[in-house]
Amino acid sequence: MLRAVADTHTVIWYIFGDSRLSITARETIAQIAANGEQIAFSSMTLAEIVYLSEKGRISSLTFERLLANVDTTNAVLVDVPFDLTYSPVPSPTKLEQP
Numbered sequence: 001m002l003r004a005v006a007d008t009h010t011v012i013w014y015i016f017g018d019s020r021l022s023i024t025a026r027e028t029i030a031q032i033a034a035n036g037e038q039i040a041f042s043s044m045t046l047a048e049i050v051y052l053s054e055k056g057r058i059s060s061l062t063f064e065r066l067l068a069n070v071d072t073t074n075a076v077l078v079d080v081p082f083d084l085t086y087s088p089v090p091s092p093t094k095l096e097q098p
Contacts, residue, residue: 002078003037004028008045011077012062015069033076043082 006014013021014029032039049066052058070077 001037002040002080003032003035004039005080006039006041006045006077008041008048011041011045011066012049012058014077015062015065016059029076033074036074038078039076040078040080042080046079 010021010025012018014025029039046063046066049058049063053060053062066077069075070079
């Protein structure tokens with residue numbers, strides 16, 4: 001079951017064990033993992049990691065490390081694909097004024 005959503009910084013800092021990831025975030029991730037649950041990250045995070053790697057802003061190993069982390073039996077991090085067929089819930093109809 002998905003329990004949380006992580007942004008790009010959180011994903012990168014988590015997979016590298018970076019001290020910039022707050023204690024609260026680390027404890028939350030650990031608890032989620034201990035419960036057998038998962039944390040989602042957007043497919044856009046993958047694109048951002050590629051972009052940042054190409055620009056030399058982050059390690060070129062980041063993408064491979066993330067894929068290795070996700071490609072495990074009990075992965076905590078899971079990719080939520082960008083779905084072009086997504087259809088938002090229609091807005092409620094307006095109530096007429098009396």
